[in-house]
Amino acid sequence: MQANENVVTLSNSTPRSMDGTDAIPASSSIDPRQQVSLGVVSPDANSTIALASLLQRLFGPSLTFFSLVASTRFHGVVFAGLYPALGLVSALLVFILFRQAAINQFWRRGAVAGLVTHILGSWLMVIGLLMVFGVITGTLHLYSKPTVYTWVVVAPFLLLAQQLLIRAWLLRRTHVAENTRRAVIVGFNPLSLRLINEIGSNPSLSMQCVGIFDDRHPSRLVGATPEYLLGWLKDLPDYAKRERVHVIYITLPMVQHARIVELLDNLRDTTASIYFVPDPFAFDVIQGHIADINGLPAVAICESPFTGIDGMVKRAIDIGFASVALLLLLPVFGVIAFGVKRGSSGPVFFKQRRYGIDGQEIMVFKFRTMVVCEDGERITQARRDDPRVTPFGAFLRRTSLDELPQLINVLRGEMSLVGPRPHAVAHNEEYRKLIKGYMLRHKVRPGITGWAQVNGFRGETATLEKMRYRVEHDLDYLRNWSLLLDFKIICMTLWVLFRDRHAY
Numbered sequence: 001m002q003a004n005e006n007v008v009t010l011s012n013s014t015p016r017s018m019d020g021t022d023a024i025p026a027s028s029s030i031d032p033r034q035q036v037s038l039g040v041v042s043p044d045a046n047s048t049i050a051l052a053s054l055l056q057r058l059f060g061p062s063l064t065f066f067s068l069v070a071s072t073r074f075h076g077v078v079f080a081g082l083y084p085a086l087g088l089v090s091a092l093l094v095f096i097l098f099r100q101a102a103i104n105q106f107w108r109r110g111a112v113a114g115l116v117t118h119i120l121g122s123w124l125m126v127i128g129l130l131m132v133f134g135v136i137t138g139t140l141h142l143y144s145k146p147t148v149y150t151w152v153v154v155a156p157f158l159l160l161a162q163q164l165l166i167r168a169w170l171l172r173r174t175h176v177a178e179n180t181r182r183a184v185i186v187g188f189n190p191l192s193l194r195l196i197n198e199i200g201s202n203p204s205l206s207m208q209c210v211g212i213f214d215d216r217h218p219s220r221l222v223g224a225t226p227e228y229l230l231g232w233l234k235d236l237p238d239y240a241k242r243e244r245v246h247v248i249y250i251t252l253p254m255v256q257h258a259r260i261v262e263l264l265d266n267l268r269d270t271t272a273s274i275y276f277v278p279d280p281f282a283f284d285v286i287q288g289h290i291a292d293i294n295g296l297p298a299v300a301i302c303e304s305p306f307t308g309i310d311g312m313v314k315r316a317i318d319i320g321f322a323s324v325a326l327l328l329l330l331p332v333f334g335v336i337a338f339g340v341k342r343g344s345s346g347p348v349f350f351k352q353r354r355y356g357i358d359g360q361e362i363m364v365f366k367f368r369t370m371v372v373c374e375d376g377e378r379i380t381q382a383r384r385d386d387p388r389v390t391p392f393g394a395f396l397r398r399t400s401l402d403e404l405p406q407l408i409n410v411l412r413g414e415m416s417l418v419g420p421r422p423h424a425v426a427h428n429e430e431y432r433k434l435i436k437g438y439m440l441r442h443k444v445r446p447g448i449t450g451w452a453q454v455n456g457f458r459g460e461t462a463t464l465e466k467m468r469y470r471v472e473h474d475l476d477y478l479r480n481w482s483l484l485l486d487f488k489i490i491c492m493t494l495w496v497l498f499r500d501r502h503a504y
Contacts, residue, residue, distance in 0.1 A: 055166050056098075056162075056163065056166055057095065057098075059162045059166070060094045060095065060098045060159055060162065060163075061091035061092070061094050061095045062091070063155065063158045063159055063162055064087070064090050064091045064094045064155055064159070065087040065088065065090070065091045067151055067154055067155045067158055068083065068086065068087045068090070068151045068155070069087065070154075071147050071148075071150040071151040071154065072144075072147050074147075074150060075144060075146050075147045075150065077144050077147050081142070082139060082142055082143065083143070086130070086143070089130065089133070090126060090130060093126045093129060093130070094122075094126060094159070096309065096313055096483075097122045097125060097126060097483055097484070098119075098122055098159075112164070112167075115160070115163055115164070115167070116160060118484065119156055119159050119160045119163060120156055120160075121484045121487065121488070122483075122484055123155065123156040123159065124487070125483060125484060125487040127152055128487065129317065129320070132317075132320050132321055132324055133320065135324050136320060136323060136324055181207055181208065181246035181247055182207075182208055182210050182243065182244060182245050182246050182247070183199065183207045183208065183209050183210065183245070183246065183247040183248070183249060184209070184210055184211055184212065184213060184230065184236070184239075184240070184245050184247075184248055184249070185209065185211075185212045185213070185248075185249045185250075185251055186212070186213050186214070186233065186236065186248060186249065186250045186251060186252060186263065187212070187213075187214055187250065187251040187252040187253075188212050188214040188216070188221050188229065189251060189253075189279075191251045191277060191279045192212055192249075192251040195249060195251060195277060196209050207247065210230070210243070210245075211229065211230035212229055212230060213229070213230055213231055213232065213233055213235065213236045213239075214229055214232075214233070215232050215233050215259075233259070233263055234266075236248070236263070236266075236267070237266045237267055237269060237270060240267065240270040240272050241269070241270050245270070245272045246272060246273060247272060247273045247274075247275065248267065248272045248273070248274045248275070249275050249277050250263070250274065250275065250276045250277065251277045251279070253279060254278070254279075260276070278299060285301055285302070285479070286301075286302045286303065286305075286440060286443065286475065286478045286479050287300065287302070287303040287304065287305045287478065287479065287481075288300055288301060288303075289303070302440060302443070303443070304357075304443045304444055304478075305444070305478060305481040306444055306445075306481075310483075313483065314416065314483065314486070315413075315416075317417070317483075317486075318410050318416050318417050319410075319411065321410075321417055322407045322408075322410040322411045322417070323411065325407055326407050326408070326411070329404060329407075332401075332404070333404065333405075336367055336396065336401060336404070337367075339392045339396075340367055340368055340369075340392065340393075340396075342392070343390040343391060343392035343393060344371050344390045344393075346368055346371070347368060348367065348368060349365050349366065349367065349368060349405055350365075350366045350367065350368040350369070350370070351363050351364070351365055351366075352364055352366070352424055353424070353425045354422035354423060354424055354425060354428075354446065355422060355423070355425060355428050355442055355446075356414050356415070356422065356442070356445060356446055357442060357443070357444060357445045357446075358442060358443070359439060359442045361425065362409065362414040362415070362422070362446075363414075364406060364409055364414075364415070364422055364446075365405035365406055365408055365409060366402050366403060366405055366406065367393075367396055367401065367402040367404065367405060368393070368402075369389055369390060369392075369393025369394070369396050369397050369402050370388040370389050370390065370393060371388055371390060399497065400497060403448055406448050407448070410448070413445075414445065415445050415446050415447060415448065416444070416445040416446070416447045416448075417447060417448055417449070417486070417490065418447045418448070418449055418450060418486040418489050418490060419444050419445050419446050419447025419450055419477070420441040420442075420444065420446055420447060420450050420452070420474035420477065420478075421446060421447065421449075421450050421452065421453060421470075421474075422446035431467055431471075434464060434467075435464070435467060435468055435471050437471065437475060438471055440475055440478070441471060441474040441475060441478070443478060444478060444481075449489060449490070449493040450473075450474065450477060450489065451473045451474065451476060451477035451485075451489055452469075452470040452471075452473035452474055452477075453493070454489055454492035454493055454496055455473055457469055457470040457473060
């Protein structure tokens with residue numbers, strides 16, 4: 001069994017091991033070079049975390065608004081007219097974007113660097129969205145430049161200081177060694193090791209892990225020693241009562257249903273809180289979360305990340321950006337159209353059937369770059385030095401200017417600025433039979449650019465292996481999506497646009 005990257009040091013209590021001797025829980029033998037000390041916190045940590053989360057959500061928008069007020073006063077500008085609207089819109093954007101700063105993530109040890117990156121990246125995205133909104137409405141020139149520049153520089157430092165102060169307060173409030181909640185885990189496996197490490201690396205949890213119960217002999221558990229295990233499953237009820245265990249985590253696989261039911265029945269005489277931890281490694285989980293259906297819990301295994309307000313914000317960004325881009329690029333469209341017609345006979349636009357969200361067929365627009373317009377059951381991908389590509393078309397493909405008409409698809413709601421690149425229907429039908437999970441990339445709208453493209457998987461996929469890598473990147477995008485990731489991909493796209501040699 002391969003251990004997680006970090007290994008915890010167990011409790012200093014003296015429970016019994018399987019062989020009946022007093023076990024002295026020391027460092028796990030899985031990897032004695034790396035240890036993580038356990039966070040020990042007070043029993044009211046949950047309410048403390050809830051308060052910290054509330055402060056985090058409220059202070060960010062408030063600081064954004066009042067820092068703009070302070071900037072106007074500093075420069076002698078009256079806070080009236082469009083300034084209150086700017087403050088309210090920016091506060092709303094901060095409320096939406098900064099809520100993705102999961103409190104349990106940033107309160108962990110060593111998370112300051114991630115916090116700084118998130119704050120600055122999210123603030124840059126706020127400013128970018130405000131600039132797009134200003135261009136659309138034609139109001140950018142109505143603001144005092146010194147006032148706005150001061151606000152743009154000062155606000156992120158205030159937001160960062162606020163987050164760090166709340167974090168420091170939370171760590172100090174929860175790092176108390178009295179009345180610690182004791183936790184045990186049922187089942188020795190990679191999931192239980194990961195759970196122990198998560199507990200150990202998060203001092204905001206009122207937990208101290210004291211060990212694991214498992215019915216298998218230690219000799220069958222690679223990486224475990226008798227000292228690491230506390231006993232058989234039948235020993236757990238008595239141990240929980242004797243040692244005052246507060247929380248029991250069950251990490252047994254779901255196929256062990258009968259054993260889990262029996263264990264739960266035997267634990268009815270204890271006062272321990274019991275949690276079942278499903279194994280996320282058993283499935284290719286995409287946007288996994290717990291849903292509530294009128295009181296009935298349901299575990300999402302595969303879901304689109306663009307649900308609720310996240311989907312609304314992403315769609316609003318798509319519409320705003322595509323509208324501005326189309327208006328600004330109209331002259332460019334005219335020049336390209338002239339070049340396409342001069343290069344070869346045929347239509348200016350090339351239309352091809354592709355799969356959109358939920359596998360629905362859409363018609364994707366591009367500037368024509370070839371002397372042919374293939375859209376049948378068999379389509380040959382463009383290759384390097386492909387004779388079908390016109391000289392002007394080669395320039396368009398190399399600079400990705402042929403993709404610009406897809407902004408129309410974005411406005412029509414068929415595509416997004418960022419997402420998995422759509423493939424021709426013929427290619428979809430071919431690869432869905434060869435690559436497991438291929439169709440999962442259609443849980444979202446396809447994009448003009450995507451995570452695979454900025455990581456080198458752009459252009460022809462000459463081998464099945466290359467297509468597998470592209471699909472893996474697309475699924476990683478779905479698993480880890482955030483508005484900040486979209487912003488990062490757009491920036492990376494601009495960087496690699498004229499440096500990528502994979503497009504031809």
